[in-house]
Amino acid sequence: MLDIIKAHAVNNLCYIAAQKMIPKGIVVHSTGANNQYLRRYVDAPVEVGINQYGNHWNTARPGGTKVCVHAFVGYDKDRQIRVAEILPLNICCWGVGSGKNGSYNYNPAYIQFEICEDALEDKTYYNRVFGVAAEYCAELCEKYKIDVSQIVGHCEAYRQGYGSNHADPEHWMGKFGETMEDFRKRVSGMLQRRTEGVKNRDLSAPETTSIEKGDLVSIADNATYYNGTKIPAWVKAHIWYVHSTPVGDRVVIDRNEKGTNSICSPVHKKFLTVVKKANASAPTHKTIPAQTACPYLVKITADYLNVRKGAGTDTAKVGSITDRGVYTIVEERNGPGATKWGKLKSGAGWISLDFVKKL
Ligand SMILES: [Zn+2]
Known part of the structure; x- marks a missing residue:
C-alpha cells in the first residue's frame, strides 16, 4: 500500500465547486515544468516542505487558471517519491480540458494526476516516478474497479476527443522509448502480482510461515541488504539457507541451496519468502520427472512468462508473470509448446514448466 499524502x-x-463523480478511468499528466518537488504544487509543509513562493495549487486559480487535478507524484521533503492527493476522489477535477466528444473531467469523470517532471533526461528518476505512478494506478483500479484499458495519457484523451491538445506525458516517455501502452502493461503486471500474491497467501501455507534457522528462502526482486545497500542480481537469483535464528526483522542468510556460495548477509525479513521449511524433507533438484507429486513450489526463471488458459500454446494467453516469483503448481499435463505444463494454484491458468525451477 502506498503511503499517500492527503492535502486537500x-x-x-474546483474543490469549492465539489461536483460529485464516480471514477470511470484515470488520466495521467505530467507537469511540463522542470521541478520534481511536490511542494511546488501541494500545500502540505510538514510532508513536502514549505513553498516559499506560495504558488502551490491551494489557491482559487493556480497561476490565474481555473485548474485542479486529484493528485501529484513527485519528491517529498526527504526526496522520497510520494503521491499527494489534493482533491477527494469523488469530486470532479479540472484537468484535461475538453475535446470534440466531451471531457474526462465530468462525463465520463476520470481520476487525474500529474507526474512532476525533471529535465526529462534522467532515466532513474523516470523509472522511479513512473513506477510509483503505476502502483498508484494499480491501487485505484482495484479500489474503483477500473479496467487498465481506461488509463490514458492526456495525449490519448485528446486523440479520443475528451481533452485539449497536449502531448503529456508521452513527450517524456518517448525519450526513453516508451508509450502509455507500456505504462498500462506495467500496471497490469502489478495487478496480476497482487492477485497472485493474495491467492497464494490464502491457499498456500509455506509462503506465509515465519522464518526460522535452516529454512530455505528466496529474495524479492526489490530487496536490499538490511543496511539498505544493493543486493546483486546473482544473489537474488539463488535461494539461501537462513543462518541463525532471526532477531526481530533481521534475517541472516548464508549458504545457497547448492552449497556453492556463502554470503552470511543480513536482509530484512519482508524481502524473504520461505520456499522450504527447515524441518521439511530435503529439497530435490532434479528436472521434473514424468510423474511428479502435486502440489509443489516452483521459482520462475524467466523475466516474462505467459499464463495460458490451458496446457498448451494453442490455448489463449490470459496473463503473464514478470516477478520471477515463487508459485504453487497443483497439476501437470502434456501439451504443445512445452515439455510439460503446470497449473497455477491461484486458478490464473497454466505455465510452461520449461521456465521454472522446482523448489
Ligand atoms: Zn496534461
Missing part, C-alpha cells in the same frame, strides 16, 4: 486544496475553486 480547500481554497481551489
